[in-house]
Amino acid sequence: MNIDLIVNGKPVSVEVEPLDRLLDILRDKFDLTGTKEGCGEGECGACTVFMNNKLVNSCLVPAMHLQNANVVTIDGLRDFDFFKLISKAYEENGAVQCGFCTPGFVMSTIDLLRKKSEKSIGDEEIKDAFAGNICRCTGYEKIIKAVRQLFTMNIKVPERFYE
Ligand code: FES
Numbered sequence: 001m002n003i004d005l006i007v008n009g010k011p012v013s014v015e016v017e018p019l020d021r022l023l024d025i026l027r028d029k030f031d032l033t034g035t036k037e038g039c040g041e042g043e044c045g046a047c048t049v050f051m052n053n054k055l056v057n058s059c060l061v062p063a064m065h066l067q068n069a070n071v072v073t074i075d076g077l078r079d080f081d082f083f084k085l086i087s088k089a090y091e092e093n094g095a096v097q098c099g100f101c102t103p104g105f106v107m108s109t110i111d112l113l114r115k116k117s118e119k120s121i122g123d124e125e126i127k128d129a130f131a132g133n134i135c136r137c138t139g140y141e142k143i144i145k146a147v148r149q150l151f152t153m154n155i156k157v158p159e160r161f162y163e
């Protein structure tokens, strides 16, 4: 089947099988390898992308649900100023070790920052936002510290990324 969708702001058309996973389409057809595969079962969050402006696990989305979808991946967000500030905060707080989980945590962080306008956030709220993300090496404390720091910085994340 052929599907039309928007990936990182660009209209694209691609030939796929109905059960091909969004994760594989992004990585194999569009070379968007910043989106990672961890568990492949919707548990770890490494494959997180925005689809129609909501976070999804791309390992769980079949191609047959993608007609006219609007997908934004971590590779499509790297040039935004908010992304650079998030990367810096993660680095400064030692929140990245092997880095495998990081794309998923960063996507959840972006979603949290754009939904919340206050300049502070509680640890429980951060933990809730990361409920779908698993890190096997850094430990969550450093990631939470990075997010707390980001909330003091008045970072502007647009409601939609490409429009
Ligand atoms: S690879 Fe998709 S949630 Fe783990």
Ligand code: FES
Binding pocket: 095, 096, 097, 098, 099, 100, 101, 102, 134, 135, 136, 137, 138
């Ligand atoms: S930094 Fe290695 S899994 Fe999180």
